[in-house]
Amino acid sequence: MYHQYFGLKEAPFSIAVNPRYLFMSARHRDALAHLLYGVAGSGGFILLTGEVGTGKTTINRCLLEQLPDSTDIAIILNPALNALELLASACDELGIDYDPDNTSLKTLTDKLQRFLLDNHARGRKTVLLIDEAQHLDFEVLEQIRLLTNLETNSEKLLQIILIGQPELAALLQRPELRQLNQRITARYNLEPLNLAETRAYIRHRLQVAGLAPDRELFPDAVVRRIHRRTRGIPRLINVLCDRVLLGAYGRNKARADRAMVEVAAREVMGERPAAKVWPWLLLPLCLLLIAGLLLWFYWPQQPVLSEHSSPAAVAAVSERHNLPVVTLQQGEQEEAVSALAAAGPPALNRSWLLPPRQAGEYLWALHSAITVPAEVCSTQVQEGLLCYRERVQTWDALQAYDRPLVLELVTEERFSAAALLIAVQGQEAVLASSQGLVNVPLTHLAKLWQGEFYLLWRPPEGFAKPLSIGDKSPVVAQVAQMLAELDGQERPLATTGFSATLETRVRLFQQANHLEADGVVGLQTLLKLNEQLGIDPTRAQAKTLLLGRAND
Incomplete structure (x- = not known):
């Protein structure tokens, strides 16, 4: 067929589920993370909904591959069953023996309960997965709810996953199903790409x-x-x-x-061609665009400042050059205006070139209100903060750190200096200065920078080395709790031991943030977790904070 014509080994767009073609978007990874939390929890219902063809079956297969060997799972693919048939199907899937000629809801429920108790005593989990659950009627849903009453003093014996189309969520909103709806511990709606x-x-x-x-x-x-x-x-x-x-x-x-x-x-698909817009209807839009461009190029420029400029003029120029107006003491206005006028365009403004100590103090102030220590960048934790020093070759490598950084510079006169980098926007760097924020061309800054920088971050208490599966320490519990907070879950995936379920969640987090998906919690993974949880300031937060301080 056509795949040979295009130099392909096989047809790439078959609708059959092929693990080799697995594509996990960010929303697919989030859905899988919710299911993993649900299975690792203390029991109840997990709900996954999504339109036809959005990838629910893909998520199911990924979940089955990620479940530990200590899990027994019963999969019901045909929900067009009554309550008795559903229980019988669950027993068949789990290998529970029963007399097919002498079945009732009570006998099947009793056998299922004995199996669940034995499984729990052996340290095994039991999961019931029902696909196309939107087709279940009220009687069957009520029987499923009753199955979650099988429990010990600390947890449910059966974890139930309901998967279906969006109308399943609407069905569970009905008043007569409110008891079941209240028992859903994790739910996710899978959106299209x-x-x-x-x-x-x-x-x-x-x-x-x-x-x-x-x-x-x-x-x-x-x-x-x-x-x-x-x-x-x-x-x-x-x-x-x-x-x-x-x-x-x-x-x-x-x-x-x-x-x-x-x-x-x-x-x-039965789609009709999109209606064409007559070209003459676009003429007014073109005229408006031309008029806007003319106004842009010929709009009067801001006035040049001098020592006699008014505070209003200073504010206007500061805003135009992205320099917040700094509140000054009486008598300092003339000096500040002269300095601003002499600075000229941001490309020639050297106020961002800071002594190394001052840049470190600025960075510390963005992380903590506590007095700056004698050594800002220390290999030891100080007031909960740790310094990390690195050398990179490109601006792209710096972009991976969504946080303020101190760039270590050497001036043209061969003096040590530094700059506090807030962000890289296109071909310009946003730097903190004594006058606020300034934009500096990267080409200008690169002449002084050889790639060295450092940052501050808050490591989990007791963190000394990367964490991987099998590790047991209080730090593992902290990491699991951080991921649970990120996902909006009450229960973490681990307490003290680094479990296989936690490793899977770490891999999903790493993939979503373009990190090496090795399942090991190292510096890069923790930095990204801190950024997303607001533990360390991001670029945007640092910029907002600096602007706020400048305007106070």
């Missing part, structure tokens, strides 16, 4: 199928059209992309175009 995820999804499947790195079958304009037609639903993306490639093959085209998407949409 956004445009960026759709682009990555298509590229991923083509690469797995063997597409050469230098070939492009779906240009960006085509991907946008596919996302619009499929609304980001993976199954529809597969169907549409398959038909588009088939159309390109039939026309001897090297890649797809938007016209092929429209034809394919009509064939497989």
Whole structure:
């Protein structure tokens, strides 16, 4: 078929679930994390909903692969059962013997309870997973709720996962099901892919199928059209992309175009071509755009400051150059205006070039209100803060640290200096200075910087080395609690021992934040956790804080 024409080893957009083509978007990883928390919890219901084709089956398969060996699971794929048939199916899945000629709700429930108690005594968990649960009727749902009454003094004996379409969530809102709804300990609605995820999804499947790195079958304009037609639903993306490639093959085209998407949409989805906007309707918009550009280029410039400039003029120029107005004591206004006027454009403003000690003090003040110690960047924890020093080669490497950093510089006169980097925006660095925040071209700053920088962060108490599966220490409990807070969960995935479930959650977190997904909790993972939990200030928080202080 067409896959050979495009140099592929196989058809990349089959709707069959193939583990080799597994694509986990950020929302898929979040969904899996919620299920893992639910299974590791003390029992109850876990709810996963999503539109048809959004990837619920993918999540199910990932969950089954991540469950520890000490878990027994019963999977019900056909929910069109009555209460008695459901219990019998659960017993069949778990290997529980019963007399098929002498069954009742009581006998099956009793046998299931004995199995659950024996499993609990052996340290094993039992999970009941029901797919397409939106088709369950009230009687069956009530029987499922009663199964969660099987418990010990500390936890439920059976964990139940309900998976279905969005109407399942609406069904559980009915008053007669409020008792079941209140027992749901984790719930997640799987949304379709956004445009960026759709682009990555298509590229991923083509690469797995063997597409050469230098070939492009779906240009960006085509991907946008596919996302619009499929609304980001993976199954529809597969169907549409398959038909588009088939159309390109039939026309001897090297890649797809938007016209092929429209034809394919009509064939497989019943979509009609988008209505065209008459060109003359766009004329007023073009005229407005031209007028806006003229105003932009010919708008009067701000006045030049002098020592006689008013405070209002100083405020205007400061705002134009992204320099917050600093509140000054009486008698300092003239001196400040002269300095600001002499500084000129931000590219020539040297107020951001700080003595090393002063830059460290500024950084410390963003993390703590406690007096700055004698040594800002210490290898020992001081007031809960630890310094981390590193050397990188590119600005891109610095972007991985979403926090304020001190860049260690050497001036053209060969003196030691420093700059407090708040953010990198395009081709400019946002630096803190005695006058507020200034934008400095990276080319200007790079002349003074050889790649050395340091940052401050708050490590978990007692953290001394990276944590991995099998480790047992109070630090493991702190990390598990941090992840639970991030996910909005009451119970962490571990207490003192680094479990396989916790390792899976760590890997998901690392993947979502573009870190090496090795399941080991090291410095980079902890830094990212601190940023997302607000333990350490991010770039945006530091910028807001500096602006607030300047305006106070």
